[in-house]
Amino acid sequence: MTTGKMGRVEAIEALTRKSLWLASWMVHHANHIRPNVDGVKVGGHQASSASMAALLATLYFGILKPQDRVAVKPHAAPVFHAIQYLMGRQTRQKLIDFRAFGGAQSYPSRTKDTDDVDFSTGSVGLGVAFSAFASMVQDYVRAKDWARKDSLEGRMIALAGDAELDEGNIYECLLEGWKHGLRNCWWIIDYNRQSLDGVVREGLYDRIEAIFTAFGWTVVTLKYGALQRAAFAEPGGDRLKAWIDACPNALYSALMFRGGGAWRERLNDEIGDQGDVSALLARRSDDDLAALMANLGGHCVASLLEQFEAAGSDRPTVFIAYTVKGWGTPLAGHKDNHAGQMTSAQIAQLQDEHRIRTGHEWDLFEGLDQPEQLQAFLDTVPFNTMASRRLTSPAVPTIGPQFVGTGPTSTQAAFGKILDAIARTDSELARRIVTTSPDVTVSTNLGAWVNRRNLFAPQEMADLFQREAIPSTQKWRFGPDGQHMELGITEMNLFLMLGAAGLSHSLFGERLLPIGTLYDPFIARGLDALNYACYQDARFLLVATPSGVSLAGEGGAHQSISSPLIGMAQDGLASFEPAFADELAIIIDWAFDYIQRSGDARPDLADWPRDLTGGSVYLRLSTRSIDQVPRDVNCLLTNSVIGGAYWLKAPTPECEVVIAYQGVLASEAIAAAARLGGDRRSVAILAVTSADRLNAGWQAAQRSRLHGDKALSHIEKLLSDIPHRAGMVTAIDAHPATLGWLGSVLGHRTIALGVEHFGQTGTVHDLYRHFEIDAQAIATACRTITSKT
Structure with missing residues (x-):
């Protein structure tokens, strides 16, 4: 048994092994030990968790600060829950009930998990992009003179599988990040070169590197672990390195699955020379050779610590971490391992390798040396604070309905006038509003608001049309005091931005009142991201206009039919479609209060008390002017509206x-x-x-x-x-x-x-x-x- 003081790398390596075991056992227990009363597959992702075990452990036990925020790869949920368990933020019973009612969730969830989830993940790709928009919102908040000055700037981090890079919303996000000067954002790609259905195409790395470089990201490649780098320094090591670099993804995965003997046979056949390379291989047993070839950068704690600590924050950084899917388990490298699970014999083999006694599978430090030192190390981990990382911000008082006259008007025009009336006030409500739109700011009647409240940019940017004395109704001045975030034509980015801004009170301790506008028929283009934002319990006001066939001249492509049904069916979203301007004024005033109501106590029931816990609000508006009804607005009408x-x-x-x-x-x-x-x-x-x-x-x-x-x-x-x-x-x-x-x-x-x-x-x-x-x-x-x- 090892004695003496345990070093930082050694401690994180031990906790990596423990996280790997707990994640593997969690899935096995859910599928093969816990009674399955309905016979439906429980599922889980042992191999996908294994490939991220060292990455997650190094981050949580060695790198992260409490102000950092993390989106964990959905299929790595078991290892995430295991890490939370080791830090005392997750209970044993929740692990036992993984994927069962009331247990740890299949994919990390802000609203349904009880451990410390920053960003929900599950619809792949969205959590990755969300981290970038959270970073933009953090910069927005910190630029304001009303923001708290004692809060620390955090890194917004996403851990993604390489197959997640197939999702188009990631590339839409990259372009938006470039426009907005994205910083303080890390994406860590689990480059295990396997997807759900097989092995990824050759040459993917070169494409990933080129794309991120083109958008101004720093690219850090974590390809070789410390064991491999040491071997490369030996005589013949250059030829081993060249072979690794040239090895096809499928072959590397297959040899990982077959083990040390297969590695030796292949390497001797292809680069063995009875000289330096043969001697390098001969000095290692089959087990040592297998460990060497598995020692990729994404599994080497020392290498990960070195690169993470060297990374800056002024530019976004992507870490391409070479890993093996199923690393450290009998499933390592097999192309079918994504949804595959270890057999009883394989889990018993892993249990024996980890020195886990029967009946002690859930014990915190079972099978590890020096548990006292490990606990002492955990107690000093910066991220392991028992203080809540869910921040709070006081509610912003509303200022009452802003009525805009009784002449013929459309609800879209009335919306612009109401927002302009709010912009004229010197109220806390006006200061906390942030608007955003996917390149339809003017055509959704946000122009007057933007003219008064300006567009946000970290540095002042003059309106060149004004400087050149060219008449324009739009005074587009950019600056840190601006309150509009202009986006490109992508509804996915709109909803991700609204989601991030709608969690600002919890993430950054400062409340924002986000308003997003878009064309009503194009809600469907971003529906996955809208659902994702609501699932996180983000709070915002969504204004969709123009709507219906009332937008007659534009034709079917710009006319909405099903959007009211989306409003009715979408959880966490209260949907309205007013006809008259006074109704709209009432609803907007109510909405500012509704989106600030506490969602912390929201029960997961079909009849949850919506008006107590609040949510987001969707307004479906029209460009068609109609005569208004002259009337006095009283309490009865207000409550009925x-x-x-x-x-x-x-x-x-x-x-x-x-x-x-x-x-x-x-x-x-x-x-x-x-x-x-x-x-x-x-x-x-x-x-x-x-x-x-x-x-x-x-x-x-x-x-x-x-x-x-x-x-x-x-x-x-x-x-x-x-x-x-x-x-x-x-x-x-x-x-x-x-x-x-x-x-x-x-x-x-x-x-x-x-x-x-x-x-x-x-x-x-x-x-x-x-x-x-x-x-x-x-x-x-x-x-x-x-x-x-």
Whole structure:
């Protein structure tokens, strides 16, 4: 047994071995020991965890500071949870329950794991790009005069598999990072040269290096470990190095799997000369030779420490770490090992190699020498602080709705005026807003805000058009005080930026109120990143405009149909589609409060109390101007707008039909009611501001009643005012399913009008008539449904 003082490298190597064992055992236990009551595959990634064991251990036990933030490769979750367990941030029971209900998650999750996850990962590539946007947001926050000055600057780090580089969003992110002067960002690529389905193509390294170099990144290659470098210095070592450099990926992986004897046979056949090289090989046993060839840079703690400590922060840095998939396990190198798992015999072999006694598989230091010294080392690890790394920031007070007049207007135009009114104020709310848009700033009505609040850049940049005295409505001054982050035309980057800014209070201790604008039909282009941002519980206001076939002249490619259904289905996102400017003013004021409500206590239940825990908000707006309703805004109207609906024309006991609309079809609904005889007592008009809020409230009330409560939802209360014999016609410039469910609430016969097919060019009236959502079609539907009474 080793005695004496344990060095830093030796301690990290021991903890690497322990992390590797715990990760392997965690997956084995979940799949082969824990009862599987439903027979469905549990899964896990022993090989992908093994290739990152040394990389993760070196970072967490040797390099990271508490202010650093890390996105861990999704398939390395088991080794991440093992490291958290060794530092006391994860419980044994969570490891035992890995991939079971309430246990450690399959992929690291900010919201569902109880250990110290900085960035959720799982949809590959997104966590990598997210780290870059987090770095940009950190620079934004630190440039502000209101930001705390005692916080330390952290590195935003992502550990990625080489196959993740197939994801296009990574390259969109690289371009955006170059534009914004990205710094303080490390990406560490687990270059094990294997993907889910096989071995990666030859020459990938050269492409990776060239791409990152082109975008201004520092490229650090971690190819050879200390054992290999020492061997290269021996006589004949240059020929061994040349052979390694020329060896195809598939052959290297195959020889890793076959072991030391196969290495010796191949090397003797190809470079053995009965001289220096043969002597170099002969001095090593088969086991020593296998260890030498496995000693790539990504597995060598001494080499990793050296390169990580030498890296700077002023430029983004990518570390290309050569590794072996399945390193240190019987699965090492096999092309099928991605989802493969060790057999009982193989796990027993690994258990024997790690000196793990039966019944002690979960013990912290089982099989390791000098546990007291290891614990003492862990106690001094800079990252191993028991203080919470989830920071907090006080909520920013709202300033009340900003009403913008009663003349004809569109909700998109009203949004610009509301934001401009906020920009004019000297409020903390105005200072904390940060806007961003994928090259559609002007066309989504952010221009006035940007003119007053400027664009962000680390250094001052003058508007050359102003300097040259060229007239322009846009005063595009860049500077550290700017509050708009301009992006290129990529919705993925928009949602990643919103996600990073929407976590600023937790990551950097300073609250931002992010607002992102984009064209409504192109939400789908970034939907994976939007879902990812919501899954992290990031908080932001998403303004999508223009919407629907109301954008008549642009044609089907720019007209949205299904986006309201996305708003209803997306967890963590409250969706609204107001028709009138006063409704929009109410919703925006409420949204600034809603996105700041604490999400820390959010239970993972279908009926979680949304209004207590908050979330992000999505507004679907239109470019079509409609006449506004002159009225006083009172508490009842305000609460109803936020609740999701109110009576624009209240029902009477004689009511025969209800016209329920959402959004810009308000004008058509009002006109239809007039055609039916608007002064009669038989027609009611229900103004729906949020099908999402109405549906969520209805679903929650039904679940409550299943448990014996007497809850009534907002929509149930509204519809209880109309006779059961009355019919209902719903209308929306979107898919009719958005509102079609309203008839199910209390059993009213319903006709749902909407758009189910791609749009086309024309006038608004042409398209409304074509899709039968105009006033005449609504009136006809009303007559049809009342004739069946």
